[in-house]
Amino acid sequence: xxxxxxxxxxxxxxQWNGDNASELEVLAEGTTKTNYNxxxxxxxxxxxxxxATLGDWVIKDKVHNExxxxxxxxxxxxxxxxxxxxxx
Numbered sequence: 001x002x003x004x005x006x007x008x009x010x011x012x013x014x015q016w017n018g019d020n021a022s023e024l025e026v027l028a029e030g031t032t033k034t035n036y037n038x039x040x041x042x043x044x045x046x047x048x049x050x051x052a053t054l055g056d057w058v059i060k061d062k063v064h065n066e067x068x069x070x071x072x073x074x075x076x077x078x079x080x081x082x083x084x085x086x087x088x
Contacts, residue, residue, distance in 0.1 A: 010082060012060045015072065016041045016052040024052075027060055028067070043067055 014020065014027050021036045024043075028034050033044040041052045050069045052058050057075040059068040070078070 010062055011068075011079070012062060013057050013075065013079065015057050015075075016054060018054055024058055027058060030065075031067070 012027055014023050016024060018038050021034075021041065024036070024041050025034050028043045031043050031045050033042075035042045035044075039054055041058070043050050043052075043058065045067060050058070050067055052069055055072045057070045057072065059070060059075075059079075060066070061068065
């Protein structure tokens with residue numbers, strides 16, 4: 001049996017803090033609808049909707065143009081910030 005390694009992939013991500021709706025709206029550009037209040041941010045796509053609560057990370061997969069939601073703990077365990085301009 002062969003062994004395979006997962007290729008690295010890059011995402012755009014914003015952590016919802018209750019005051020950065022405009023930043024999340026830019027990330028969600030192209031979705032069908034966004035809505036928010038001081039505790040939640042909602043993104044509706046043609047296939048599903050996600051609700052971020054304070055501290056959650058909204059992630060956009062740049063390859064598949066899909067959105068994911070992770071807690072702060074999950075995000076920090078799985079992602080490191082890329083400092084270089086060389087993103088795939």
